[in-house]
Amino acid sequence: MTATTPRVNGGERKRTNGERNSGCNWAYDAARLVERTHAPSASAAPTPTVFRISWLIVAPASRYADGMALTLTQLRQTLGDMDAPELRDLIVTLYRASADNKRQLAALLEGDHSGLLYRLETELEKAFRTSGRLPTMKVGRAKKALTAYLKVAAPADALDAELRYVEAGVLCLHAYGDWPENNYSSMEGVFEAALKRAATLDHNDIPFKRLERLVSNAGGFGYGFSDQIAFLYDEFLEKLEEPED
Incomplete structure (x- = not known):
């Protein structure tokens, strides 16, 4: 059979600002949550873990519109610097952020x-x-x-x-x-x-x-x-x- 030329798939569209801030992708949310948690301004005083985590939820998505999102390497490095309570709070926050996150975490952590x-x-x-x-x-x-x-x-x-x-x-x-x-x-x-x-x-x-x-x-x-x-x-x-x- 003669082959037809496969069409180029344009791929998935970029996420809108609203989607970026919706928590619909747990890995996306995790990267941004860690970046915000560990990158306060130089003049800012240390903030409690809970406050820093809630910071992500209310912050506008425009922070990442310039393409300066956290890379996977940076995410791994930052997670390595976090202590157990911070990691637990981060995961709980991601779990609460969306139904998609709950399903993903159930699959990864419980095999469900x-x-x-x-x-x-x-x-x-x-x-x-x-x-x-x-x-x-x-x-x-x-x-x-x-x-x-x-x-x-x-x-x-x-x-x-x-x-x-x-x-x-x-x-x-x-x-x-x-x-x-x-x-x-x-x-x-x-x-x-x-x-x-x-x-x-x-x-x-x-x-x-x-x-x-x-x-x-x-x-x-x-x-x-x-x-x-x-x-x-x-x-x-x-x-x-x-x-x-």
Whole structure:
């Protein structure tokens, strides 16, 4: 099959000022919380931990509009300088900041992924539902929920989630016939990532029938979408047949 040129995915949009200050991403919040905690003005007197932590919550997001956000290296260095009570207060503050943070911390600290999976299912339903209210056909929130779940899921569970994302999109396409063009790129990107993940599994654990059914169901759509899905799967099968070094 002739390959079509994959479209360049523009990636997720930058967070707005309101989103930056909403606490919707626990790592983002942590970096900024630590920076504000340990970088008061030279003339400022030392402040109690609780006060310094609450400082983040009320401070405007414009502080980071100039691209001077804390780097991962700086975050690690600063966390290393914090004592146990400060770290506990920081985590508690992040936990209280948003429901997303609570789900992420539950997955990381307790191994409970159910909240993240439920969030993914909810966002897929909103974006791609085929009955009842019309779907939003906006992939941003569903993609964000998928990304959060993939960070903590086991390989087989992560593959299942990625395929569910694409399957839901294809069902929506069948129901409504078309959608915004960028959604095609999103589906292609997630499917490609799913195939790369599948290639890391034991051969007996790869859901070939499910993949073949998905490729078949994705046929007949425009913008090169169907051809690209088929091409990606053909390429995946060819790589599996290549002898190992």
